[in-house]
Amino acid sequence: MIDFYTFGTFHGKRISIMLEETGLRYQVHKVDLATGEHKKADFLGINPSGRIPTIVDNDESNGLIVTQSAAILIYLAEKSGLFLPTERVAKTKVIEWLFFHATDISPSMFDSFFLKKRCEPAQPDAAGFLDQRIFELYQHFDNQLANNEFIGGNSYSIADIAIFPTITENETFFDAYPNIKRWYKQVGERDAVQLGMSIPN
Ligand SMILES: N[C@@H](CCC(=O)N[C@@H](CS)C(=O)NCC(=O)O)C(=O)O
Structure with missing residues (x-):
């Protein structure tokens, strides 16, 4: 347990x-x-x-x-x-995209949120810099999904699970990123994802 x-x-x-x-x-x-x-x-x-x-x-x-x-x-x-392949090459790709969550997209999203919503006085220039970085990261993410069903390759993995909750609040941007939009819908339809997103209620 x-x-x-x-x-x-x-x-x-x-x-x-x-x-x-x-x-x-x-x-x-x-x-x-x-x-x-x-x-x-x-x-x-x-x-x-x-x-x-x-x-x-x-x-x-x-x-x-x-x-x-x-x-x-x-x-x-x-x-x-x-959700983590054991074969060396496939595992490396999943870990690479897990680090995309851990060192790129999630910290940038949190820092931008902090600078806009929590910082007093607000820091619009710094937040704008981070937003530009976030758009570039989204484009990179979208390009990856153009050639792969899931972020780390052709199987659903911990890299998908890591990124999904981070980007939920940016759903309104997804029209500009059609591959992210397709992936987001596909992952969001999983029962475990819907249940997990509601915990703790
Ligand atoms: N890098 C950590 C970040 C964890 C983290 O920052 N958690 C936040 C909530 S989202 C927290 O516990 N914040 C409390 C605090 O910083 O005082 C991870 O991926 O688990």
């Missing part, structure tokens, strides 16, 4: 989708970021960086704690044997 600590943000949702996709047994613990629960001793005892998502795999001795959503996805893929 896996204990899954989360809140309703895109970093948490990629793990709830993965848990639903794999069918692994898990229990959700909502960590309320709005009330600062993630900075309290109980949660810091599990993840000293005070961040969600965090899992504790009680099937491992002493309970294995894993943080960082990309690392959690790899861990759950290897535990379940699903």
